[in-house]
Amino acid sequence: MAGHSHWAGIKHKKGRVDKERSKIFSKLSREITVAAKLGDKDPDMNPRLRTAIQAAKQANMPKENITRAISKSQMLDNKEYESLRYEGFGPYNTALIIETLTDNKNRSASSIRTVLQKKGGRLGETGSTTHMFKSCGIIHIEKKQISEEEAFEAAINSGAKDCSTINGIYEIITEKEDFYKIKTNLEKIIDSFKYSAIEWRPINYLNLDKEQSTKMLEILNLLEDLEDVQNIFTNVNLNVEK
Numbered sequence: 289m290a291g292h293s294h295w296a297g298i299k300h301k302k303g304r305v306d307k308e309r310s311k312i313f314s315k316l317s318r319e320i321t322v323a324a325k326l327g328d329k330d331p332d333m334n335p336r337l338r339t340a341i342q343a344a345k346q347a348n349m350p351k352e353n354i355t356r357a358i359s360k361s362q363m364l365d366n367k368e369y370e371s372l373r374y375e376g377f378g379p380y381n382t383a384l385i386i387e388t389l390t391d392n393k394n395r396s397a398s399s400i401r402t403v404l405q406k407k408g409g410r411l412g413e414t415g416s417t418t419h420m421f422k423s424c425g426i427i428h429i430e431k432k433q434i435s436e437e438e439a440f441e442a443a444i445n446s447g448a449k450d451c452s453t454i455n456g457i458y459e460i461i462t463e464k465e466d467f468y469k470i471k472t473n474l475e476k477i478i479d480s481f482k483y484s485a486i487e488w489r490p491i492n493y494l495n496l497d498k499e500q501s502t503k504m505l506e507i508l509n510l511l512e513d514l515e516d517v518q519n520i521f522t523n524v525n526l527n528v529e530k
Contacts, residue, residue, distance in 0.1 A: 309347075315518055316344045317357040318389055322369045324361035335468035339484060346483065367391050374400050375417040378507050379408040380500055383417040383523045385488045390516040399514050407507040420523055421488040424449070425467025427460040427474065428483040434458070438477075446473040457482055490523035501526040 319340045327334035331341050337358075344354050372393055374386040384404075390396040401411045429439060431453075439458040443451035448470055450461040462470045467486055474481075496504060504524060511520055 311513070312347055313344075313349050313353060314515075315389075316340065316347060316349055317353060317360075318369070319518065320344060320354060320357035321360045322371075322389060324358045325369075329358060329361070335472060339468070339471070342481065342484065372396060373418075374411060375414065376400070376404050376411045377409050377417070378404065378522070378524075379503050380494070380496065382409075382494060382496075382504060383420045383490070384409070384511075385417055385421060385521040386511060386517055387519040387521075388516040389518050392516075396514075396516040399516070400511065403507065403510045403514070407503070407510065409507060417523075418488070420492070421490055421521065423464045423486065423488055425462035425464055425470065426483070426485055426487050426489075427462070427471060427481055429458045429460070429474075429478055430482050431456050431458065433478060433480075442474055442477055446470045485519075487519075488521040490521075492523065493525045494523050495525045496527055498527045 320337065323334060323337040323340045327337060329337075331338035341354055344357075369389055369391050370393060372388045372390060374388065374397065376384045376386065378384055386400055388396045388400075397411070404410055427448075434442070436453065436458070439460075440451050443458075443460045446460075447466055448460045448462050452459050452461075460470075460474070464486055471481075471484055501524075504522075504526060508520060508522070511517055
């Protein structure tokens with residue numbers, strides 16, 4: 289799996305057109321700006337900012353865009369952003385966790401509710417879907433950077449929960465609370481990560497057929513198009529084989 293979830297992995301395989309790239313850059317810039325506003329402007333002293341910058345670099349975001357996003361944090365004095373989580377259900381009773389970074393929670397809730405209702409889903413109460421997921425830190429390291437023995441040893445010594453090999457990468461799983469600490473420890477021996485983030489991983493996956501997957505992809509695309517939505521996690525295995 290690459291990216292935030294099964295869904296993100298599929299997006300990655302599909303490739304990104306210019307419109308998608310612009311949308312991704314906008315969301316990454318917002319996270320960088322807010323991280324810089326809430327903490328130190330120096331990424332070495334601010335783990336959240338460092339992670340946001342790394343994600344931007346992994347998406348091939350130009351350096352000047354990153355610098356601009358950090359500078360923009362000084363102009364947010366009158367604008368407060370909140371990290372809000374929404375829970376809901378898509379068609380076929382699929383579970384969703386939607387993370388937003390917004391300066392208007394009423395707008396966020398309304399836009400998410402509208403998308404879900406139009407496509408056979410609904411917004412749920414707090415706790416309605418999170419019990420189907422486990423929040424954890426995920427770090428991906430390319431195999432060419434380190435040997436399997438070194439990867440497992442580094443994971444254990446850093447206090448990670450698990451380490452496994454998946455599709456040419458080492459996937460290290462941490463407790464949510466330990467993510468930044470373990471990531472900082474691993475950065476001492478690893479030059480760069482292929483991916484790193486805090487995710488909501490499903491405890492059990494729901495398999496969808498092709499027709500169901502097509503409808504589910506439509507709702508995921510619409511949710512991702514929303515300005516305030518940063519991450520979407522779902523408990524489905526999408527069938528996108530041609």
